[in-house]
Amino acid sequence: MPLPADLHPDPGCWPDQLPQEWPASGLGDNRAPFFVPQFADGTEAADLRFAAAEVLPGKYSLLGLPAFWGGGETLKVTLTDPAGLTVYLYYGVFEDCDLITRAAVLENTGTKPLTLHGVPSAVVDFARKDLDFITFDGEWAAERTPHRAPLRPGVQSVGSVGGIPLHYHTPFAILCAPDAGEATGEAWGAALVYSGNYRVQAELNAAGVRLALGIEPYHFHWTLAPGERFTAPEAAFAYSAGGYGGLRRCFHNAIRRHLLRAPWRDMARPRPVLLNSWEACYFAFDEAKLLELAAAGKKAGADLFVVDDGWFKGRSDTTSSLGDWVADPAKLPGGIPGLCKKINALGMALGLWVEPEAVSPDSDLCRAHPDWALHIPGRETLAIRHQYTLDFSRADVRENIWQQLTAVLDSAPIRYLKWDMNRSLANVYSAALPTARQGEVYHRYVLGVYELQERLLARYPDLLLENCASGGARFDCGMLFYSPQIWTSDNTDARDRMLIQYGTSFLCPPCVMGAHISAVPNHITRRETSLAARAALALTGTFGYELDLTAFDEKTLSELAVWSAFYRAHGELLRGGDLYWLCPPDTEKRGAAWAIVTPDGSEAMVFAAGEVLDGRSLPLPFADTQADYTAPDHGQTFAGTALRTAGLPLPACEGDFPGFVLWLRKEETAKEKA
Numbered sequence: 001m002p003l004p005a006d007l008h009p010d011p012g013c014w015p016d017q018l019p020q021e022w023p024a025s026g027l028g029d030n031r032a033p034f035f036v037p038q039f040a041d042g043t044e045a046a047d048l049r050f051a052a053a054e055v056l057p058g059k060y061s062l063l064g065l066p067a068f069w070g071g072g073e074t075l076k077v078t079l080t081d082p083a084g085l086t087v088y089l090y091y092g093v094f095e096d097c098d099l100i101t102r103a104a105v106l107e108n109t110g111t112k113p114l115t116l117h118g119v120p121s122a123v124v125d126f127a128r129k130d131l132d133f134i135t136f137d138g139e140w141a142a143e144r145t146p147h148r149a150p151l152r153p154g155v156q157s158v159g160s161v162g163g164i165p166l167h168y169h170t171p172f173a174i175l176c177a178p179d180a181g182e183a184t185g186e187a188w189g190a191a192l193v194y195s196g197n198y199r200v201q202a203e204l205n206a207a208g209v210r211l212a213l214g215i216e217p218y219h220f221h222w223t224l225a226p227g228e229r230f231t232a233p234e235a236a237f238a239y240s241a242g243g244y245g246g247l248r249r250c251f252h253n254a255i256r257r258h259l260l261r262a263p264w265r266d267m268a269r270p271r272p273v274l275l276n277s278w279e280a281c282y283f284a285f286d287e288a289k290l291l292e293l294a295a296a297g298k299k300a301g302a303d304l305f306v307v308d309d310g311w312f313k314g315r316s317d318t319t320s321s322l323g324d325w326v327a328d329p330a331k332l333p334g335g336i337p338g339l340c341k342k343i344n345a346l347g348m349a350l351g352l353w354v355e356p357e358a359v360s361p362d363s364d365l366c367r368a369h370p371d372w373a374l375h376i377p378g379r380e381t382l383a384i385r386h387q388y389t390l391d392f393s394r395a396d397v398r399e400n401i402w403q404q405l406t407a408v409l410d411s412a413p414i415r416y417l418k419w420d421m422n423r424s425l426a427n428v429y430s431a432a433l434p435t436a437r438q439g440e441v442y443h444r445y446v447l448g449v450y451e452l453q454e455r456l457l458a459r460y461p462d463l464l465l466e467n468c469a470s471g472g473a474r475f476d477c478g479m480l481f482y483s484p485q486i487w488t489s490d491n492t493d494a495r496d497r498m499l500i501q502y503g504t505s506f507l508c509p510p511c512v513m514g515a516h517i518s519a520v521p522n523h524i525t526r527r528e529t530s531l532a533a534r535a536a537l538a539l540t541g542t543f544g545y546e547l548d549l550t551a552f553d554e555k556t557l558s559e560l561a562v563w564s565a566f567y568r569a570h571g572e573l574l575r576g577g578d579l580y581w582l583c584p585p586d587t588e589k590r591g592a593a594w595a596i597v598t599p600d601g602s603e604a605m606v607f608a609a610g611e612v613l614d615g616r617s618l619p620l621p622f623a624d625t626q627a628d629y630t631a632p633d634h635g636q637t638f639a640g641t642a643l644r645t646a647g648l649p650l651p652a653c654e655g656d657f658p659g660f661v662l663w664l665r666k667e668e669t670a671k672e673k674a
């Protein structure tokens with residue numbers, strides 16, 4: 001309990017009992033320090049005081065960093081420390097989706113260098129203690145499972161020191177009231193718009209709860225010469241009194257409208273139905289196999305054929321060739337232009353896989369420039385998945401990759417690029433930076449990735465970029481600024497995907513989740529699931545295929561073509577609708593039901609999978625009790641009141657992990673007709 005003021009000799013001298021907007025270390029706020037500047041005299045204390053506030057027109061942007069865009073005004077608050085530090089706090093307001101963004105720019109206003117050892121993007125103090133902390137955690141092939149627990153005294157945090165967010169945690173967390181659930185109760189969400197090392201930290205202390213998020217302080221030191229500035233990545237916050245369902249809709253709208261960019265933002269352009277070669281043939285293909293696969297894909301209704309890993313010089317397994325971005329003449333005698341012409345002749349567009357940040361020790365690039373991989377002089381460089389990581393903090397390294405990528409992209413009309421990243425960073429040291437600045441490498445690396453993706457999009461504005469990192473190891477708001485879709489997980493098993501996509505959906509809308517129908521038994525889990533369940537999960541995402549369609553007969557291909565046509569016909573609803581988890585999956589993944597509903601309520605797509613398909617009825621909380629609904633594909637009509645109270649009757653299904661998809665259309669109400 002904070003001391004009552006009358007028992008306290010001087011309330012002003014207890015800073016750790018007071019809420020702080022930008023807490024600093026060393027001057028009496030004894031909660032876990034996140035912001036740690038070090039001045040030239042060795043002190044690690046900052047005494048920041050309010051100096052000015054102004055409202056600026058438009059939403060701020062951040063040089064070299066991803067950020068939500070659009071929005072209304074910006075509040076800029078200036079704090080100064082007489083020792084020579086000024087902090088500019090920026091607040092962006094998005095009234096249309098109830099989102100507030102924050103960013104901080106730090107300037108050395110002194111006469112000597114100053115070093116930043118930890119910089120949060122934002123800190124929020126809650127004057128209450130009874131809050132639950134929800135984080136999204138997992139591992140490869142099981143990303144972003146929600147974990148919820150009441151906060152206990154002290155610091156609880158999630159983060160990454162692997163250079164990218166990794167599979168284990170997500171740069172997003174929720175604090176909520178103990179009684180909050182899917183549709184009720186207070187919930188606060190905080191997302192970091194960043195794709196590198198990060199920390200999201202909640203501290204239950206004597207005064208309440210402090211939530212802080214930003215770049216992970218491990219191996220982060222950034223020295224500012226007098227007059228220099230450092231920009232911290234953006235953080236985005238939403239609040240809902242309608243549980244995490246309400247919170248989810250704030251973030252979904254904000255991401256669709258204000259983070260994705262033209263031409264893919266919002267519902268501006270339909271996404272292609274994609275056929276990816278990875279699970280169809282892995283590295284074992286030549287041009288004839290690819291053309292056969294693409295031809296079958298065309299029959300299944302795919303628009304875009306993506307050649308995944310294995311198309312470049314000498315690549316026949318994971319042990320070589322990353323960094324040599326030239327088509328393998330043995331597999332593709334006509335090169336990429338030759339393949340593209342043939343794919344286009346089938347009536348499909350071509351897309352390619354690349355892993356620009358990686359280099360194989362067995363590659364021409366590595367032989368020519370052994371010092372371009374991140375490595376610590378005098379120590380063995382760790383190869384993970386037989387590959388090193390290029391030092392993307394270096395402009396000359398990025399320039400080489402840029403030249404190679406643009407040579408490929410200029411050689412043929414390539415409409416899509418899958419940018420993969422299959423390992424964590426290790427041996428983090430840059431040969432191009434002096435000893436004292438090695439603490440900048442992790443962050444400069446991320447800035448380098450952003451710079452190259454920005455450059456690509458500026459040169460190829462119509463390119464559909466899909467980020468990926470061994471599945472979903474870099475699924476964050478930072479990457480979404482560049483790519484409107486991210487490969488959600490290497491696990492394409494419908495039953496596992498249900499939980500992965502559920503967890504991902506606390507922050508991200510379905511339209512950004514890479515999701516494909518794959519083969520059964522599933523390549524990772526060996527599990528059988530129904531086609532309807534696999535289709536339901538793919539429709540709750542970007543929709544595509546990832547299986548060897550050449551093994552299917554004409555009848556099966558035309559069944560798939562019906563699903564492709566269904567996705568195309570309902571694209572606006574699926575991409576732009578509000579997501580409701582009507583019966584969320586549990587960790588046993590027995591089953592779930594969910595719906596995507598147009599914001600005006602005129603249409604809904606209802607999905608169910610697994611054990612919920614046992615003949616029960618599923619109440620639809622969004623149903624208008626004044627209206628009737630039809631299921632045009634089944635010739636059924638339902639009264640809105642019945643759907644809302646008694647519920648939609650679900651079929652009782654037999655077999656392995658059944659699935660159900662139903663399109664509902666609201667009929668005009670009597671009032672609307674009048």
Ligand code: DGJ
Binds near residue numbers: 353422470471489
């Ligand atoms: C990991 C990705 O997640 C897969 O989809 C595939 O692209 C492989 N890498 C290729 O190496």
